[in-house]
Amino acid sequence: xxxxxxxxxxxxxxxxxxxxxxxxxxxxxxxxxxxxxxxxxxxxxxxxxxxxxxxxxxxxxxxxxxxxxxxxxxxxxxxxxxxxxxxxxxxxxxxxxxxxxxxxxxxxxxxxxxxxxxxxxxxxxxxxxxxxxxxxxxxxxxxxxxxxxxxxxxxxxxxxxxxxxxxxxxxxxxxxxxxxxxxxxxxxxxxxxxxxxxxxxxxxxxxxxxxxxxxxxxxxxxxxxxxxxxxxxxxxxxxxxxxxx
Amino acid sequence: xxxxxxxxxxxxxxxxxxxxxxxxxxxxxxxxxxxxxxxxxxxxxxxxxxxxxxxxxxxxxxxxxxxxxxxxxxxxxxxxxxxxxxxxxxxxxxxxxxxxxxxxxxxxxxxxxxxxxxxxxxxxxxxxxxxxxxxxxxxxxxxxxxxxxxxxxxxxxxxxxxxxxxxxxxxxxxxxxxxxxxxxxxxxxxxxxxxxxxxxxxxxxxxxxxxxxxxxxxxxxxxxxxxxxxxxxxxxxxxxxxxxxxxxxxxxxxxxxxxxxxxxxxxxxxxxxxxxxxxxxxxxxxxxxxxxxxx
Numbered sequence: 337x338x339x340x341x342x343x344x345x346x347x348x349x350x351x352x353x354x355x356x357x358x359x360x361x362x363x364x365x366x367x368x369x370x371x372x373x374x375x376x377x378x379x380x381x382x383x384x385x386x387x388x389x390x391x392x393x394x395x396x397x398x399x400x401x402x403x404x405x406x407x408x409x410x411x412x413x414x415x416x417x418x419x420x421x422x423x424x425x426x427x428x429x430x431x432x433x434x435x436x437x438x439x440x441x442x443x444x445x446x447x448x449x450x451x452x453x454x455x456x457x458x459x460x461x462x463x464x465x466x467x468x469x470x471x472x473x474x475x476x477x478x479x480x481x482x483x484x485x486x487x488x489x490x491x492x493x494x495x496x497x498x499x500x501x502x503x504x505x506x507x508x509x510x511x512x513x514x515x516x517x518x519x520x521x522x523x524x525x526x527x528x529x530x531x532x533x534x535x536x537x538x539x540x541x542x543x544x545x546x547x548x549x550x551x552x553x554x555x556x557x558x559x560x561x562x563x564x565x566x567x568x569x570x571x572x573x574x575x576x577x578x579x580x581x
Numbered sequence: 582x583x584x585x586x587x588x589x590x591x592x593x594x595x596x597x598x599x600x601x602x603x604x605x606x607x608x609x610x611x612x613x614x615x616x617x618x619x620x621x622x623x624x625x626x627x628x629x630x631x632x633x634x635x636x637x638x639x640x641x642x643x644x645x646x647x648x649x650x651x652x653x654x655x656x657x658x659x660x661x662x663x664x665x666x667x668x669x670x671x672x673x674x675x676x677x678x679x680x681x682x683x684x685x686x687x688x689x690x691x692x693x694x695x696x697x698x699x700x701x702x703x704x705x706x707x708x709x710x711x712x713x714x715x716x717x718x719x720x721x722x723x724x725x726x727x728x729x730x731x732x733x734x735x736x737x738x739x740x741x742x743x744x745x746x747x748x749x750x751x752x753x754x755x756x757x758x759x760x761x762x763x764x765x766x767x768x769x770x771x772x773x774x775x776x777x778x779x780x781x782x783x784x785x786x787x788x789x790x791x792x793x794x795x796x797x798x799x800x801x802x803x804x805x806x807x808x809x810x811x812x813x814x815x816x817x818x819x820x821x822x823x824x825x826x827x828x829x830x831x832x833x834x835x836x837x838x839x840x841x842x843x844x845x846x847x848x849x850x851x852x853x854x855x856x857x858x859x860x861x862x863x864x865x866x867x868x869x870x871x872x873x874x875x876x
Contacts (some may be wrong), residue, residue, distance in 0.1 A: 415761075422757045428842070
């Protein structure tokens with residue numbers, strides 16, 4: 337569905353992404369993990385056009401995306417849920433959802449399409465706080481709203497940036513359950529997480545990003561990904577030392 | 582007593598005119614983080630549109646003024662502001678000054694710099710009604726009803742329509758608004774079209790009141806509108822309107838309270854009071870919005 341081929345992003349003299357290549361398949365959760373500053377968020381921004389590529393190509397359904405624009409990608413079913421929730425705090429829960437619904441691809445009702453009612457059914461606490469200002473929600477509810485907002489846009493692929501950040505452990509558990517259910521309902525997810533091991537366990541496919549580079553594709557082999565992840569965090573030399581102890 | 586009622590009516594009528602400009606400036610600041618110093622020039626352009634096409638028929642005045650101002654606002658947005666949309670705040674500010682200067686000089690080029698007299702709605706401007714012993718100019722009533730209706734319509738648009746929902750989202754966080762599918766070009770063009778409607782209405786009311794038109798006619802309304810948005814809190818539409826009415830109240834109060842010898846310096850006193858006000862409430866009455874750097 338989405339294929340990223342050797343992309344690079346440069347902010348002035350800083351090379352935020354050196355070379356990233358990976359693939360997101362329909363109906364799968366793909367995890368992109370790595371330490372802080374590895375370039376994960378920038379990679380997501382580059383996919384939707386909020387950061388410009390210095391090299392490489394992003395392919396959607398086999399076609400190269402030339403000059404991507406976030407609002408157009410939403411209409412093609414690709415939605416980014418940014419880091420830190422970023423819901424509209426001056427609006428009510430209902431207004432946040434109505435806004436996102438405006439961009440849902442038009443046309444005849446699609447199978448498994450998310451309506452506001454579906455979302456309220458799934459996230460009961462949002463249903464109870466429909467008319468509450470989104471700024472007054474708890475952190476967990478705000479994250480639910482951010483995901484719910486993406487869902488009513490009826491996406492084929494959600495790009496999720498650090499969804500568990502700042503959430504209490506039991507809320508993280510709940511979040512990961514929701515993500516699994518979402519995948520089962522047919523929505524593909526590209527999950528960027530610092531909570532790396534949990535993300536890998538949930539994912540069908542995982543990639544490790546380190547120093548602006550997505551090095552290798554380990555596919556569904558989670559043990560290999562975890563090993564690569566440890567190498568990325570500690571560096572191979574330190575790892576050998578650690579193993580020696 | 583009737584004098585005070587008269588002053589109040591003057592202040593409400595003047596405040597309405599100021600509010601049309603202030604709300605327009607606040608709206609554009611909300612979605613673009615840019616103070617649009619060309620807003621007054623949109624008003625001037627609408628005035629010249631009336632002069633060129635509208636003076637012969639009363640029924641043409643409103644459509645001509647609105648169409649003229651909306652067209653100029655959309656053109657300026659497309660030609661001057663869209664190319665620098667993602668630039669820093671100082672760059673946007675300079676772009677808006679430049680747009681203002683270009684419009685004024687184009688008007689001089691086309692229509693000349695001589696002030697013109699434009700008599701529209703003269704029967705309305707000259708008539709009065711007496712209510713409870715107070716003589717009220719019909720034009721003041723028209724101005725007040727028009728401005729309050731426009732502000733009411735804008736509120737309904739912002740809170741009850743999809744366009745308004747998108748405008749509010751864009752004003753709160755433009756980047757995230759785009760992430761949820763708000764089309765950047767369309768929403769900014771829509772905001773400019775709205776400011777065009779406000780400018781066209783202001784032009785009609787201004788010409789009916791004063792009958793005079795020059796290439797810099799709208800400048801004073803830009804300045805007052807800008808100051809009103811600062812008093813109300815940048816980007817806050819309700820605050821901008823309140824700020825506009827406050828300036829009008831201060832202006833009318835000083836106009837009547839100041840001794841005749843120093844009345845000519847009225848505006849110096851008005852802005853002096855505003856400076857004092859801002860020393861006490863630097864964020865404006867209702868607090869500034871969106872002065873934080875955009876994501």
